[in-house]
Amino acid sequence: MIIMQDLITIINNQREVKMMSKKKIIKGILIGVPVLLVLGITLIVVSSYVEHRRLVEQEKAQYPAPGNLVDVNNDGNKLHVYTEGEGDETLVFMSGLGTSSPVYDFQVLYNQLSTDYRIAVVERAGYGWSDITTSPRDIDTVLEETRTALQLSGESPPYILYPHSLSGLEAIYWANLHPEEIKAIVGLDSLVPEYYEQTKEEPSLSRVIGFMTRSGLVRNQPEVFDNSFPAMEKGxxxxxxxxxxRTIFYRRVQTENMWEESDMLLTNSKKVAGQGKPDVPFYIFISEENEDAYWKKSLVSYAETTGGEHFILDGGHYIHLDRPEFIAEKSxxxxxKINEN
Structure with missing residues (x-):
């Protein structure tokens, strides 16, 4: 009997050992698989980033800036100013928030105007061929950088400003602070301070998209550029x-400077609103597709109170891409009309 009990005890102990071993194996798998998965993902991301940085340097050398690169703050960080055409009037194109390549974004419109006028596209810090900078994105700093970039590129006022979206604030502020430099503002579905003061609508930036581009992972998805850069999407x-x-898109999507512009939007809008309306005419081309009635109302009101005009067009927010011929003709x-007054 004693021997039988000992055998049973031994068998039970062996079963317990096997059960404990199985539990350890299962526990090891449950811990090990996620760890291996994280390590694998980390390796993919790091490898992608290293290759991305190598390609960025290669692409910068292969496709240099077509315009002037000027050091506006004497800190080594340069802004890109693209110019073409000749004429008595200089039209300055100013991009909306997050437009990776303003030069290509405005191209279809300024190509139709540079036959008669001088055109200049100022790419803000963190956009296009311009460097990413550590200088703050308050409205005063941004405006002074734009003015200095034009001056260092050999351009001189007075200008006619063509702001798209967010840069409407900068254009209005410019006309208020330096009215002698601005003959008129021709807005391309551009923001006015009254609208943001009323709605406080948050810009649509995405941390996920920013991570995908900075890590280089977006290079494996060419359709992202095709569907996200409006000038490309519209052919x-x-x-x-x-x-x-495409190469600019890979390094200039939702940069640090763009995020700071977004964060400063309320502060900048309040400052521009505090200056009142400029003493220059404000013309505006407005997107019919925008379903926000207050957007249209605020733009129409702004144009009327400054002695300008408004045109509501069938097209999206990037109205200059949908109706370039009409905008050029009206321009x-x-x-x-401006020169006759």
Whole structure:
């Protein structure tokens, strides 16, 4: 009997050992698989980032800036100013928030105007061929950088400003602080302070998209550029232009400077609103597709109170890509009217 009990005890102990071993194995798997998964993902991301940085340097050398790179703050960080055309009037194009390549974004419109006028596209810090900077994104700093960039590029006022979206605030502030430099503002569905003061609508930036581009992972998804860069999506780029614009997209999507512009939007809007309306005419091309009634109302009101005009067009927020011919035609009429007054 004693021997039988000992055998049973031994068998039970062996079963317990086996059960404990199985539990340890299962526990090891439950811990090990996630760890291996995290290590694998980390390796993929790090490898992608290293390759991305190598390609960025290669692409910068392969596709240098077509315009002037100027050091506006004497700190080594340069802004890009692209110019073309000749004429008595200089039209300055100013991009909306998050537009990775303003030069290619405005191209379909300024190509139609540079036959008669001088055009300049100022790419703010963190946009296009301009460097990312540590200088703050308050409205005063941004405006002074724009003015200095134009001056260092050999351009001189007075200007006619063509702001899109967010840069409407900068254009209005510019006209208020330096009215002698601005003949008129021709807004492209551009923001006015009254609208943001009323709605406080948050810009649509995404941390996920920012991570995907900075890590280089977006390079494995070419359709992201095709569907996210409006000038490409609407078929306004040649094959060669698309190739260059794509490389800029890979390094200029939702940069640190863009995020800071977004964070400073309320503060900047309040400061511009505090200056009142400028003593220059404000013309505006407005997107019909925007379902926000207050957006249209605030833009129409702003144009009327400054002696300008408004045009509500069938098109999206990037109205200059949807109706470039009409905007160019009306621009000539506007400029003629400005010079006659």
């Amino acid at each position: 306004h780029l040649t094959e060669e232009e698309a190739k260059v614009a 000539r009429e506007i400029i003629k």
